[in-house]
Amino acid sequence: MKGLRLEAYTLTTALGAGLAPTLVALREMRSGVVRKHWETVDLDTCLGEVDGLDERPVRADLAAFDCRNNRLAQLALEQDGFAERVREAIARHGHDRVGVFLGTSTSGILSSEIAYRHLDPHSGALPADYDYRHTHNSYSVADFVRSYFALTGPAYVVSTACSSSAKVFASAWRMIACGLIDAAVVGGVDSLCLTTLYGFNSLQLVSADPCRPFDAGRDGISIGEGAAFALVSDAANALPGEVIVAGVGESSDAHHMSSPHPEGLGARIAMQAALDMAGLTTADIDYINLHGTSTPSNDAAEDKGVVSLFGSQTPCSSTKGHTGHTLGAAGGVEAVICALALTHDFAPGGVGTQQLDPRLGCHYLLANLERPLRHVLSNSFGFGGSNCSLALSRVSA
Amino acid sequence: MSALSLYVDGIGLFGPGLPGWAQARTVLDGSSAFAIEAIRLPAAEALPPAERRRAGLAIKLSMAIGFEAVRAADADPALLPTVFSSTGGDCENCHNLLETLASNDRSVSPTRFHNSVHNAPAGYWSIATGCMAPSTSLCAYDATFAAGLLEASMQAVTSGKPCLLLAFDTAYPEPLNALRPIPHALGVALLLNPRETAAAQAKIALQLCRAAPTTMADAQLESLRHSVPAARSLPLLELLARRSSGRVVIEYIDALELAVEVAP
Numbered sequence: 001m002k003g004l005r006l007e008a009y010t011l012t013t014a015l016g017a018g019l020a021p022t023l024v025a026l027r028e029m030r031s032g033v034v035r036k037h038w039e040t041v042d043l044d045t046c047l048g049e050v051d052g053l054d055e056r057p058v059r060a061d062l063a064a065f066d067c068r069n070n071r072l073a074q075l076a077l078e079q080d081g082f083a084e085r086v087r088e089a090i091a092r093h094g095h096d097r098v099g100v101f102l103g104t105s106t107s108g109i110l111s112s113e114i115a116y117r118h119l120d121p122h123s124g125a126l127p128a129d130y131d132y133r134h135t136h137n138s139y140s141v142a143d144f145v146r147s148y149f150a151l152t153g154p155a156y157v158v159s160t161a162c163s164s165s166a167k168v169f170a171s172a173w174r175m176i177a178c179g180l181i182d183a184a185v186v187g188g189v190d191s192l193c194l195t196t197l198y199g200f201n202s203l204q205l206v207s208a209d210p211c212r213p214f215d216a217g218r219d220g221i222s223i224g225e226g227a228a229f230a231l232v233s234d235a236a237n238a239l240p241g242e243v244i245v246a247g248v249g250e251s252s253d254a255h256h257m258s259s260p261h262p263e264g265l266g267a268r269i270a271m272q273a274a275l276d277m278a279g280l281t282t283a284d285i286d287y288i289n290l291h292g293t294s295t296p297s298n299d300a301a302e303d304k305g306v307v308s309l310f311g312s313q314t315p316c317s318s319t320k321g322h323t324g325h326t327l328g329a330a331g332g333v334e335a336v337i338c339a340l341a342l343t344h345d346f347a348p349g350g351v352g353t354q355q356l357d358p359r360l361g362c363h364y365l366l367a368n369l370e371r372p373l374r375h376v377l378s379n380s381f382g383f384g385g386s387n388c389s390l391a392l393s394r395v396s397a
Numbered sequence: 398m399s400a401l402s403l404y405v406d407g408i409g410l411f412g413p414g415l416p417g418w419a420q421a422r423t424v425l426d427g428s429s430a431f432a433i434e435a436i437r438l439p440a441a442e443a444l445p446p447a448e449r450r451r452a453g454l455a456i457k458l459s460m461a462i463g464f465e466a467v468r469a470a471d472a473d474p475a476l477l478p479t480v481f482s483s484t485g486g487d488c489e490n491c492h493n494l495l496e497t498l499a500s501n502d503r504s505v506s507p508t509r510f511h512n513s514v515h516n517a518p519a520g521y522w523s524i525a526t527g528c529m530a531p532s533t534s535l536c537a538y539d540a541t542f543a544a545g546l547l548e549a550s551m552q553a554v555t556s557g558k559p560c561l562l563l564a565f566d567t568a569y570p571e572p573l574n575a576l577r578p579i580p581h582a583l584g585v586a587l588l589l590n591p592r593e594t595a596a597a598q599a600k601i602a603l604q605l606c607r608a609a610p611t612t613m614a615d616a617q618l619e620s621l622r623h624s625v626p627a628a629r630s631l632p633l634l635e636l637l638a639r640r641s642s643g644r645v646v647i648e649y650i651d652a653l654e655l656a657v658e659v660a661p
């Protein structure tokens with residue numbers, strides 16, 4: 001069996017910290033996206049904010065890394081006994097045989113945004129307590145997690161906008177397949193910042209209301225934040241009932257920096273590649289967790305890609321209505337949501353969506369579908385035309 | 398672990414006093430002297446006019462190194478998976494966004510925003526080449542070159558197909574320059590092929606190790622190697638320029654390094 005065994009996994013989003021509150025929110029079809037003011041942002045918008053980060057600094061010995069993004073990473077690592085499972089894996093394999101591959105789009109850039117407001121009026125220098133390397137630099141979150149576990153093996157950050165933390169599964173798989181490591185901590189972390197709030201706003205891609213993926217009246221994303229982690233190893237050792245990432249498919253749109261290929265061609269290539277690696281056909285897929293950002297053009301393009309490959313029968317939904325768009329963390333967050341769906345026998349219905357867009361053809365779920373699932377797909381697409389699709393399966397008894 | 402074995406089919410290099418591999422190799426093989434001078438880059442001809450207008454240094458630099466490597470191997474860039482690796486991407490663009498967000502008028506430019514994603518050069522490259530193959534964009538702070546070389550090599554070995562590595566760095570203006578001083582922009586591209594073909598210029602074998610990283614004998618080149626993450630590649634490029642066999646250790650993370658055996 002090719003692919004990755006998910007030995008342990010966890011996530012923290014606006015739905016709560018850890019798997020249990022996430023599962024309850026999915027079951028109850030509850031959204032964590034609410035209208036609120038955050039930091040000094042003067043936009044009228046709704047956010048999927050993780051509670052309590054301001055009161056939870058990172059571990060004292062890692063104080064140099066203290067920033068919103070690494071606080072979120074630490075909060076997530078400490079749920080569901082995840083850190084303990086990682087330590088057990090390290091004890092089994094050794095500190096140099098466990099890699100760290102994480103996705104993020106904006107890392108701890110919030111620290112720089114705040115520091116730039118407090119430049120020295122004479123010299124123009126940044127404040128003395130500001131630490132670029134351990135907060136803003138894209139690698140910071142992988143460095144933080146590697147340091148958190150005192151690991152000495154390979155590590156890097158994948159930063160391909162909103163596909164980042166789906167693609168890390170491919171990096172980990174390749175590294176395990178090449179024999180460089182035995183296991184890896186993969187996932188993604190992205191936190192609220194001004195860059196994305198004002199940036200997406202400049203492109204008129206942010207909704208004033210909670211997002212409504214695939215709705216006829218959808219008018220943009222709701223920005224969220226989140227962290228998801230998985231401890232992965234060779235799928236050959238997966239146990240019955242466990243979830244594996246059986247396929248990872250990647251492609252590029254080669255079309256436009258901030259708009260998807262209008263026919264969803266890049267999306268289709270990524271989905272097909274994930275199926276091919278997993279040795280699955282479209283008929284095997286019981287549910288698709290869509291990228292489903294809720295912008296008019298993204299959902300239309302993804303719909304075309306899905307329908308052209310799967311037809312209009314495969315149940316699908318976007319969970320962006322639950323969590324908001326967690327950007328570089330979305331791939332990891334939604335892979336964990338897929339693992340929950342596979343383990344608990346249901347396909348989550350999308351929230352926020354009231355009136356399905358009649359121009360869209362896929363079988364979009366407006367209610368949870370209680371049904372055992374064997375194979376599911378998770379889509380993540382980003383700026384720059386970066387596409388990644390994951391095929392996840394539950395190992396049968 | 399067994400070593401990852403590959404062939405280098407094409408090389409691209411642009412940096413200060415290193416104006417393309419064809420000329421830069423004469424510096425690295427010792428036949429001409431190294432003199433630091435401002436980086437000169439060809440225009441990003443392959444981009445459509447709208448994208449060319451929006452292209453900053455990071456994009457022009459990656460275009461220059463990528464096309465040089467691909468042309469050397471007579472390869473079709475439309476078919477090549479890519480690995481981009483950079484510590485800060487387009488640092489100038491990032492600084493401009495931060496200034497705007499700290500000002501009284503936070504309306505950022507949409508172009509600046511979409512150019513701020515770490516994979517912006519990868520996006521422009523795919524548009525310029527029409528390439529729909531997989532592409533990833535990495536960062537590992539000072540370890541960024543070795544991280545990219547590992548990822549591109551693993552991709553080539555696991556897929557059985559060539560993969561193009563593009564590692565580049567640009568400089569932050571002040572005030573960030575004081576905390577992350579990268580004195581020069583520099584980029585290197587390597588077209589890596591798991592199979593031996595007529596295009597092969599050298600065979601390389603990669604292995605993680607714990608040995609002291611190789612330094613450059615020339616003080617200026619050593620200073621460049623030490624100060625620009627993408628220039629951590631220079632000891633490897635020197636062996637490739639000399640067309641000689643040997644082993645270099647490229648700086649990776651902390652005490653974990655990457656040994657590369659080269660055979661012409």
